Amino acid sequence: MTRTDPLDVPRPDARVHFGVFFQGVNHWTVWSDPASGSQIDPANFRKVAQTAERGLFDAFFLGEGLRLREVDGRIHELDVAGRPDAVTQLAALAAVTDRIGLVSTSNTTFNEPADLARRLSGLDLLSAGRAGWNVVTTDNAWTGANFRRGGYLDHADRYRRAEEFLTVARALWDGWADGWADESADEWAHGAVSGAADAPAWAAPDAVRRVRHQGPQFDVDLAPTLPRSPQGHPVIFQAGDSGEGRDFAARNADVIFSAHGNDFDDALAFAEDVRRRLRAAGRPEDDLRILPGTEIILGATEEEALEKKHWIRLQQVTPATALGVAGLLWGLDLSGRDADGPLPKEDPVVAENDGSFGARRVADPRAVVAEWREKAEANGWSLRETVIHLGPQRGHVGTPAGLADRFAHWVRHGAVDGFNVTPYLIPDGLDDIVNLLVPALQERGVYPDRYTGTTLREHLGLRAPLTRRAG
Numbered sequence: 089m090t091r092t093d094p095l096d097v098p099r100p101d102a103r104v105h106f107g108v109f110f111q112g113v114n115h116w117t118v119w120s121d122p123a124s125g126s127q128i129d130p131a132n133f134r135k136v137a138q139t140a141e142r143g144l145f146d147a148f149f150l151g152e153g154l155r156l157r158e159v160d161g162r163i164h165e166l167d168v169a170g171r172p173d174a175v176t177q178l179a180a181l182a183a184v185t186d187r188i189g190l191v192s193t194s195n196t197t198f199n200e201p202a203d204l205a206r207r208l209s210g211l212d213l214l215s216a217g218r219a220g221w222n223v224v225t226t227d228n229a230w231t232g233a234n235f236r237r238g239g240y241l242d243h244a245d246r247y248r249r250a251e252e253f254l255t256v257a258r259a260l261w262d263g264w265a266d267g268w269a270d271e272s273a274d275e276w277a278h279g280a281v282s283g284a285a286d287a288p289a290w291a292a293p294d295a296v297r298r299v300r301h302q303g304p305q306f307d308v309d310l311a312p313t314l315p316r317s318p319q320g321h322p323v324i325f326q327a328g329d330s331g332e333g334r335d336f337a338a339r340n341a342d343v344i345f346s347a348h349g350n351d352f353d354d355a356l357a358f359a360e361d362v363r364r365r366l367r368a369a370g371r372p373e374d375d376l377r378i379l380p381g382t383e384i385i386l387g388a389t390e391e392e393a394l395e396k397k398h399w400i401r402l403q404q405v406t407p408a409t410a411l412g413v414a415g416l417l418w419g420l421d422l423s424g425r426d427a428d429g430p431l432p433k434e435d436p437v438v439a440e441n442d443g444s445f446g447a448r449r450v451a452d453p454r455a456v457v458a459e460w461r462e463k464a465e466a467n468g469w470s471l472r473e474t475v476i477h478l479g480p481q482r483g484h485v486g487t488p489a490g491l492a493d494r495f496a497h498w499v500r501h502g503a504v505d506g507f508n509v510t511p512y513l514i515p516d517g518l519d520d521i522v523n524l525l526v527p528a529l530q531e532r533g534v535y536p537d538r539y540t541g542t543t544l545r546e547h548l549g550l551r552a553p554l555t556r557r558a559g
Contacts, residue, residue, distance in 0.1 A: 102499040104534050105506030105548060107147040107191070107379060108140045108518060113157050113167040115412075116383060116482070118403040118512050125515045128170040130180065135515035137181050140188055143522030144536055146547040147189035147220060148181065149325075149508065150174040154198060154226070155234045165408065175207045182215035189544030191220035191325060196250040198226060198235045202308055205257035208322045209314045217319035217543035223326050223341070225250050247332045252305045254324070254340055258555050259299045261321045263312035267292055319543035321553035338365035341376060342550050345508055349380025350482060355503040377505040377548050383483030384509055386520045390486060397485045400512055401476050410472040413479050417453050417460075427472040431457075431464055492528035499534060 111117070112127055125132045137148045152174050157164040171177070178190040190211065194204055212219035225246035226232075241249065301308040326337040327345035337344040348358035363373040385400060387393030405413070407427035415422040419437030436453035464474045484491055498504050511517025529535035541547055551557065 097500045099500050099502055102502075102505070102534065103536060104495050104499050104529055105377060105379060106140075106143070106145045106521075107149055107189075107506070107508040108136060108145055109149040109151070109381065109508050109510045110136055110514070111510055112151050112153060112171060113164060114510070115166055115406075115409045116404055116510055116512060117166075117514060118400060119166065120403060120406070121513060123516060124513060127168045127514065128172075130177075132515040133177060133181060134184050136511070136518060137185050137188060137190075139515075139518045139522055141185050143518065143526045144539060145188055146506075147191050147544060148178075148185075149191045149220075149222060150177060150193060152193040152195055152224070154195060155231050175211050178219070179211050179214050182211070182218065187218070187539045187542065187547070189218045189220050189323065189547060190215055191222055191323070191544075193222040193224055195224055195226050196253040197241060197246055198231065199253075201253045201256035201306055202260065202310060204253075205260045206312070206314060208257070209261060209312075209317070212317035212319070212322050213314060215317075217317040217545070219317070220323040220325055220343075220544055222345075223250060223254060223324060225328075243330065244332060247328075247336050249305045251336060251340065252303050255303075256299070256301050256306055256308055258321065258553070259301060260310075260312040261316060261553075262555055263297045263299055264315045265292070265295045265297070267295070317543075319545040320556050323544045323548065323550065334362060334365055335369075337376065338362065338369040338371065340554070342545075343377040343379055343548065346378060346380040347482075349382045349504065349507060350484075352498060352501075352503055355380060355498065356501065359503055371554075375551065377550070379506050379508045380504055381482070381510060382507045383512055384491065384507075384521055384525065385483060385485045385512070386488055386491070386524055387485075388487065390490065393485045393487060397483075404512065405472060405476045405479070407472060410475040410479075413475050414471055417456060419453065425471075428470045431461055431471050431474060488524040488528040491525060492532055492534075495529065496532050496534040 157167045174192040298311045323342045325343045326341035348355045366373050385397050387396050410427040411422040436457050
């Protein structure tokens, strides 16, 4: 699928969009570095958001943690305790930023639509139209244990609940008419109207519509309490790579995250599949922005960038992390073993996902273990080295000029619309990107030199919300 003709540029005016994901729980952050800052200190949230805004990023994303992550009943050692609620944290950041979008990862499996829609609408109003909602579902019973409804939802049921949840939320956001304010009330309040014994109503007749919804998941009957922001609705983001997830995004989302951001042909195949699903859903094929998650490692030369990558991988994949990653593959508790020794001799344990653990195991561990053993033996790798080379891979490594050329090619050929960047260091991990890569992209005409709008929807070049379009 690689396009080699330099004149075959289907999107010559395309621009690169960047978001930053302040992730929290993960092993990609270099936790042990002396420059690694607190993951709960408000100053670090502010530093990352303001650096991203200086770099003209479209959005700042926060993950949601409804419970400490665990694997087979053991707390994940790299989880973060003490982080504020995402919507609360983003509302605080709205006061110290001016343009960057503020996106909350909020769950549909254990939240309720009337409550979450109001909180997101409040963030949208407080930020003057900069709010976004990353719609996610949860597949584990260990999170459900913290909630009254508890339990574990099958994959298809999670998306059915999410779609009905989003339907109710949008109805609440649409509950206020465009011309909801009674202009005479404002005139009266400022003394322009005299002689009236009583003030006029604050809203025009029928300005607020009551929302009544009865469905398999939700029974709602209420009048929404907040008007819409300048962008109409919070921008809808979705991350899900299954067929159900892609179809859900094609029907509902404004932006889709993906794991297809390392290889051009793979990214292009994903993008073309999503566009096909958009057409099937009756939407224009350019109606959805595609932002794969990635890590960006920069060096003054290619050799320096590769050396930096090697150092970062050693810091990311600590001995404990290597044992944890391999333990998920083998289905065994490998803690206490030598990460710098050979791979486990045992065969992997094949177990179904019953929702009791907080990380996904590999669908066919026997085949993956066989590949790991073959390559580890051929290369003389230890367990830790095998995880570094064959475990989860991500990211782009190179010089600012080289990556600027690569990203320009990717967006102009329709493989992506940009990237959602996870810094390997908090709070200073964006500095090289903003100071070095962004200017290189601007020189190539694929990155803006200023914000041209005030809302997140404008930054992303999106149309009006789906329920607000004529016809």
